[in-house]
Amino acid sequence: MLTQADFEDLARFRLAVRRYLAFAERGARAAGLTSQQHQALLEIKAQSYSGVITVGELAKGLLLKPHSAAELVDRLGANDMIIREIAPSDRRVVHVRLTSKGESLLAQLSERNLHELKVISPSIGDVLERFENLVDL
Template sequence: MPSSRRKVKPAVATADYEALASFRYAVRRYLAFTEAGARSVGLTTQQHQALLAIKAYSLSRPMSVGDLAAELLLRHHSAVELVSRLERGGYTERRADPEDRRRVLISLTPKGEGVLEALSTKNLRELRLIAPSFAALLEQLEKLSSE
């Protein structure tokens, strides 16, 4: 058979599409769960993500508005507005960096800590429930990529 008529193996096999779709569906279900949780306490998904980023980042060093923008892949002015909304809701507070007065540091208030802890408890419980299916999907993807 001439080389121009050989059947070329597709770059992405049917099983690859199925695995990717299954994984994306599982991720989307988890995200929908976390989005519903955030809405149930009056937060947007982005506000919840900001609280989580502030908490995690602040465990090792103070977080600036610029740091938050980088963590959430936002422009600086968008992060400023997000922090303003969180501050108006009583979830965060701002203060000038004592080492560089031009830098604004953000932290969670007790209200922000409480809301984040409640949401994180539910989200971790859900992650523990779905972890086996995620592990199986990742294993399936790993097998496909090695073939």
């Protein structure tokens, strides 16, 4: 059974996560991106280290429907943030990668966001540690 302290920890954790997300959203807006566009750039960068990323994989990583991811890719492409490339082995598959403009903007936002995470991580870490000590419900 959950205790009052458990509910308080859950509320503190939720607030810390919301504050971080609001911080990241403000940064994205200030850079001329929507939060979803920023998340897409991050997903493309993260996934591209293991190879290329397709629009379908981007959709899965962002929990979007494929057509919504394709629209997002179109908007990012129109802003010179990403490049779409038809896969040579299957013309139905579209790979996406960041342009130098997309790379640069993502690096700036990521540095800012990582700094904020470093600032708030002690409070989140304390709450997560208490969650680990909870008895299975």
